[in-house]
Amino acid sequence: MAPQQGPAGPRRRLGAELRRLRLKRDMTLDEVAALMTCSTSKISRLETGKGIPKMPDVNELIRIYGVASDAEREMLRRLVGEGRTTGWWEPYVEGVDPERFVMDAPARYPSLEAEATSVSSFDLAFLHGLLQTREYARAVLAALLPHHGRRPIEKLVELRMERQRALERSRPLDFHVVLDESVLVREAGGRAVMRGQLEVLLERAAAPNVDLRVLPFSAGLDRAHLGEFVLLGFDDPALSDVVYVEGPSGETYLDAPADVELYEHVFGDVAERALDPAASRERIAQHLHSLERTS
Numbered sequence: 023m024a025p026q027q028g029p030a031g032p033r034r035r036l037g038a039e040l041r042r043l044r045l046k047r048d049m050t051l052d053e054v055a056a057l058m059t060c061s062t063s064k065i066s067r068l069e070t071g072k073g074i075p076k077m078p079d080v081n082e083l084i085r086i087y088g089v090a091s092d093a094e095r096e097m098l099r100r101l102v103g104e105g106r107t108t109g110w111w112e113p114y115v116e117g118v119d120p121e122r123f124v125m126d127a128p129a130r131y132p133s134l135e136a137e138a139t140s141v142s143s144f145d146l147a148f149l150h151g152l153l154q155t156r157e158y159a160r161a162v163l164a165a166l167l168p169h170h171g172r173r174p175i176e177k178l179v180e181l182r183m184e185r186q187r188a189l190e191r192s193r194p195l196d197f198h199v200v201l202d203e204s205v206l207v208r209e210a211g212g213r214a215v216m217r218g219q220l221e222v223l224l225e226r227a228a229a230p231n232v233d234l235r236v237l238p239f240s241a242g243l244d245r246a247h248l249g250e251f252v253l254l255g256f257d258d259p260a261l262s263d264v265v266y267v268e269g270p271s272g273e274t275y276l277d278a279p280a281d282v283e284l285y286e287h288v289f290g291d292v293a294e295r296a297l298d299p300a301a302s303r304e305r306i307a308q309h310l311h312s313l314e315r316t317s
Contacts, residue, residue: 029074029104029105029106029107029108029109029133030071030109030130030133030134030136030137031104031133031137031258031261032101032104032105032107033071033072033073033074033075033101033105034070034071034260034261035071035101035258035260035261036068036071036075036080036098036101036102036105037068037069037070037071038069038071038260038261038262039097039098039101039260040068040069040080040083040087040098041069043083043087043089044069044087046087047086047087047088051065051066051069054083054086057086058079058082058083058086060079064079068083070277071105072130074105074106075101075102075105075106076102077099077102077103080098080099080102081099084098109132109133110132110133110136111132111133111181111184111185114177114178114180114181114184115177115178115181130275131266131273132181132185134254134264134266134275135185135188135195135254136185136188137256137261138195138254138255138256139193139195139196139255139256139257140195140196140197140198140253140254140255141195141196141197141198141252141253141254141255142198142199142252142253142255142289143197143198143199143200143250143251143252143253144199144200144202144246144250144251144252144288144289144292145199145200145201145202145205145250146202146204146205146246146247146249146250147204147205147208147250148162148205148208148210149162149201149205149219149223150199150252151182151185151186152185152186152188152189152195152197153199153222153223153226153234154182154219155215155218155219155222156179156183157211157215157218157219158210158211158215158216158218158219159178159179159182159183160175160176160179160211161210161211161212161215162210163175163178163179163182165210189226189229189231189232194229194231195231196231196255197231197232197233198233198289198293199232199233199234199235200235200236200237200246200289200292200293200296201234201235201236201237201302202236202237202247203236203237203238203239203305204239206220206236206305206306206309207309213313213316216313217310217313217314220306220309220310220313221310223306224303224306224307224310227299227302227303227306228303233299234299234302234303235293235296235297235298235299235302236296236297236301236302236305236306237292237295237296237297238296238297238305241295241296244291244292244295245288245291245292246288246289246291246292249267249269250267251265251266251267251285251288251289252265252266252267253265253266253282253285253286253289254266262277262279262282263277263282264276264277264282265277265281265282265285
């Protein structure tokens with residue numbers, strides 16, 4: 023199954039190329055903005071892949087940076103075109119209140135996840151969207167987005183299900199996840215929903231591209247408990263890895279090398295303290311049997 027594509031990758035590649043060209047000319051963001059008669063933040067957003075590129079702007083940057091190679095100019099212009107395409111996820115969020123929360127709002131996360139080759143997630147309150155059943159996803163989204171109506175929630179559930187195709191594509195996503203054990207006992211949607219979710223979780227945990235570990239209660243506190251996060255890894259050397267953190271006030275993307283390295287260490291530490299994959303599946307099965315006995 024082919025991976026979904028979106029504009030995030032081309033925008034980030036274009037931004038990396040523009041930053042390389044600027045540094046090669048030994049120019050600051052302020053200097054380029056002055057020549058472009060625009061704000062510094064506009065140049066910064068182009069370089070970080072957050073802005074939607076426009077051909078006149080990139081043509082002017084090509085002139086400012088003195089790009090002489092026809093092949094290089096063509097490459098930059100091609101990335102502009104690719105970066106202006108409609109994201110595959112946009113039909114799922116059309117008409118949805120653009121509240122920046124739980125990964126599925128009209129934002130960068132779905133596109134970045136589809137472009138990534140690896141995802142590492144620490145789940146503290148609820149399961150990562152790539153592991154959720156439809157019923158569990160509906161319960162989680164309804165609880166976290168109480169002001170959204172039924173129709174927007176259903177569209178976001180469909181988007182979450184579509185994202186899961188990344189685990190089954192021809193080159194499947196390499197998925198590493200550490201679950202705090204509390205995620206297995208915190209009910210979402212009732213016991214029947216949790217039973218179905220834990221059954222699917224056991225199936226997903228057995229996939230060769232999924233490394234799932236449970237951090238048991240007995241492990242005590244870890245610095246990862248400061249908040250859940252997701253690390254997105256990319257094979258393209260022009261693209262930096264990204265840390266995604268979300269909360270009630272919005273979402274944050276960190277791509278500075280120091281930030282990525284810090285979260286890599288945090289994830290590595292909590293993964294070491296967690297149960298190994300086989301013992302983790304046993305722990306999930308125990309919680310599933312407990313639900314079956316008490317229902």
